[in-house]
Amino acid sequence: MTAVVVTADRALVEGVARGPNAVLAEDGAIVLVGDPAAVLADTRAATARRIDWSRRAMVPGTINTHNHSFQSLLRGIGDDLPFLVWREQALYRYSPRLDADAMATAALFAFGEMLLHGVTTVCDFYYLNAQANDNAIATIEAARRLGMRIVLARCFYDWDGAPASYRETVPQAVANFEALAARYQDRQRFLTAVQPAPHSQHGASRAMIEAGAGCARDAGVPWHIHLAEEHYQVEQSLARFGARPLHAIAALDVELARMIAVHGCWFDDSERALLADRGAALAYCPGSNMFLGDGVTDLVDLVARGVRVGLGTDGGCSNNRVSVFDEMRTAALLQKVHRTDGQAISAETCFALGTRTAGEVLRLPIGRIVPGYRCDLVALDLDDPSLWPVQALEKNVVYALSPRAVTDVVVDGQEAVAARRLLHVPIDEIQARVAELTQDWGRA
Numbered sequence: 001m002t003a004v005v006v007t008a009d010r011a012l013v014e015g016v017a018r019g020p021n022a023v024l025a026e027d028g029a030i031v032l033v034g035d036p037a038a039v040l041a042d043t044r045a046a047t048a049r050r051i052d053w054s055r056r057a058m059v060p061g062t063i064n065t066h067n068h069s070f071q072s073l074l075r076g077i078g079d080d081l082p083f084l085v086w087r088e089q090a091l092y093r094y095s096p097r098l099d100a101d102a103m104a105t106a107a108l109f110a111f112g113e114m115l116l117h118g119v120t121t122v123c124d125f126y127y128l129n130a131q132a133n134d135n136a137i138a139t140i141e142a143a144r145r146l147g148m149r150i151v152l153a154r155c156f157y158d159w160d161g162a163p164a165s166y167r168e169t170v171p172q173a174v175a176n177f178e179a180l181a182a183r184y185q186d187r188q189r190f191l192t193a194v195q196p197a198p199h200s201q202h203g204a205s206r207a208m209i210e211a212g213a214g215c216a217r218d219a220g221v222p223w224h225i226h227l228a229e230e231h232y233q234v235e236q237s238l239a240r241f242g243a244r245p246l247h248a249i250a251a252l253d254v255e256l257a258r259m260i261a262v263h264g265c266w267f268d269d270s271e272r273a274l275l276a277d278r279g280a281a282l283a284y285c286p287g288s289n290m291f292l293g294d295g296v297t298d299l300v301d302l303v304a305r306g307v308r309v310g311l312g313t314d315g316g317c318s319n320n321r322v323s324v325f326d327e328m329r330t331a332a333l334l335q336k337v338h339r340t341d342g343q344a345i346s347a348e349t350c351f352a353l354g355t356r357t358a359g360e361v362l363r364l365p366i367g368r369i370v371p372g373y374r375c376d377l378v379a380l381d382l383d384d385p386s387l388w389p390v391q392a393l394e395k396n397v398v399y400a401l402s403p404r405a406v407t408d409v410v411v412d413g414q415e416a417v418a419a420r421r422l423l424h425v426p427i428d429e430i431q432a433r434v435a436e437l438t439q440d441w442g443r444a
């Protein structure tokens, strides 16, 4: 049994700001939370390792429910272009060149930068599988090297308009998913999880979507799918399937209660009602939706209906930031301006979307500082002016926080970032790998 006690001068616990706080964890699971003197007096703390976050505030680690790690390599290369031009000249031009070693570089880069921004769990929606698992394994192993928690949302893709490296047959996708899950489905510490992800209505056939959802049912895990991101996708769904995106999916042999829809910018009232009715979830990426000019998901309505929603950054070339704290602020501002109502949504709600409810979306015991949950924590520098005055901590973390204030990160009771530095992979190594890999890449 490995025990650790983390103490901090302030904390946000269950959405409430507290003074001095301590967390005791055993084998990565939180077992006690409370006043430092009381926690340290517990017999289980006697031989525990101590992590002292003086002058810092402890908050739950943030959870990125939607990302494509390899896209960090394309950052800046296709910005400000129409989507189809970006896809042809940036995405389809460079992504088929990437081998497993390049995928490891991309993942170290994307996940390393996320850790420095306080992301403790990333869900990587992974579609460059090349009919095998080598690339996905390189991505998972990069997260393990960094000491980060990962959900590999393994894509199911068979649209023949995409490069061959994206595509599989249905039996290939099922067999590869099952092999990857057999190796990495960690049901003890949940450090690695594997979930199926039929790409979208355009990227996956009906048989492929049903196969992905079937694998989710068999494994007892959620499944992910991009839906209604851009308006033309609604028109396309109506033309091809005679129904709006969510209704077309609901007509298939799939369990909506396990579904995590990604984006949903153009879900109408009937689709939002259906999400709530069936207990489906949403990965919401406000920064990416704004960057690409996709549209505005009616988040306020979804939250009011009780739909589980988590925040995502999406890929590093459609945002172009990788911070969930930043998505909390972006979600709030976008919803306020969309409704021309400064009270449309609160900081506390947006904080939950990046922590507690994001854990509920991924169906993992993460995102809360309570016993039974994994010990994923972030320290924020109380001497950083972006958090002053400190008595408004919960508001300031969402609206004012500078990424400079993120000092330390613990994942599953283990330090991954200390004093603003990655502990397990030198940042110089990541920088050199990215520079070498992309040296002859140019803007599309």
Ligand SMILES: [Zn+2]
Residues within 6 Å of the ligand: 066, 067, 068, 125, 226, 262, 314, 315
């Ligand atoms: Zn995506």
